[in-house]
Amino acid sequence: MSERGNKREELIQAAISLFAARGFRGTSIRDISKACNTSLSNIYHYFGDKEGLVLAILETISEKLVASLREAAQEDSEPLDRFRCLVLIHCNVGWERSEEGKILFLEEEHLSQEGRQVNRRIQHEILDIYREVLRPLKEAGLLRGDSLTVTAFNVLALVNWFFRWFRNDGPMSLQEASEQVVSFAVNGALRIDSSVAGFSQR
Amino acid sequence: MSERGNKREELIQAAISLFAARGFRGTSIRDISKACNTSLSNIYHYFGDKEGLVLAILETISEKLVASLREAAQEDSEPLDRFRCLVLIHCNVGWERSEEGKILFLEEEHLSQEGRQVNRRIQHEILDIYREVLRPLKEAGLLRGDSLTVTAFNVLALVNWFFRWFRNDGPMSLQEASEQVVSFAVNGALRIDSSVAGFSQR
């Protein structure tokens, strides 16, 4: 009936949804096994224990979300456009995968030492992408703050909070809302002299 | 040994710390009772059940944090300064009471219908404070976005995320860091023509 490795992926997907909706402690492995019509012990066969399941989830997220952001960050265009593009992509991709995003920031305190490290590593990867994109803008003297890291934190704040307040059935479309976020991020982070052109001199 | 009503307050304070550190599901009422050297049943005597304890905590937070913000928002100064002041106060007071802040945003999914409503009400109160402070700036045509609400969300994003990344033992002081947040918030939210003066015409 089922191909090889299918159940494992199915379990991960179900666990992502349940963890995102009810949290780590709020979701029992029985809930997850029931959602996949399989047995408790099958989860232990695949992941060792409950935290092993979380680690597998984090791996999945790391591969998908971070890859999308890296792609956006490596586009070959002007630094400002690249920054704009990164924030916009992050809003859109992150909203599509908002369940995964919730897991990243919701559950750190319930994890063991190893789980915490993996979690931090992923968050650090994302932060680094932003720093990298912001760096040429800083070198061009466009950054408002002194610290690349603080600026990156602030931009990430906007994006991650966006996933909390935005509702698809609200008055704004995803496109409108994420453009608002981009605008806020650009103007909060950068000093823009109304002349956006003539920028790529360096 | 203990005065009347002391135990109740002691239980609330201990519960705030434990919930903030380990989450709602991660903290048992036994943990809380042990932290106060009292018995399980005392908690049920005072709060009815575990969620009643959370509701009592939310009441406490609502009284303290919201009151501080209201105070900052009602200062009699120029609208821009009032906005600046509100964000700054929020950063500082919120950091001092960061445990309470975590509870506000961490646990919604574990609460019952009533708990959710109380939680939303408090978040709505805070959002309204920001909207109120932003309104005169919008009427003066200084707001970048069309929506007061979205702008308020974005500012709240910066403040609430600040509580996540800021560390007292880091390279920046609380004052430096919160000023960075204020700067980002002001420039992200508002169109400022470098001439800040001559503003209070209305």
Place this chain on the structure above:
DNA sequence: TTGACAATGTATCGAACGTTCGATACAACC
């Protein structure tokens, strides 16, 4: 002094938790 009532403690409950176990079914390999 006593009686009501709030405050606190002890003992216990059923349910749910994460985890482990021994046993299959089945495919692949030797």
Place this chain on the structure above:
DNA sequence: GGTTGTATCGAACGTTCGATACATTGTCAA
């Protein structure tokens, strides 16, 4: 055709959970 490895199962383990029942103490008005 025996051996091995993987996927899956149901049952049970010990622990902890939120909650309750009931007894005891403390306090203060009648």
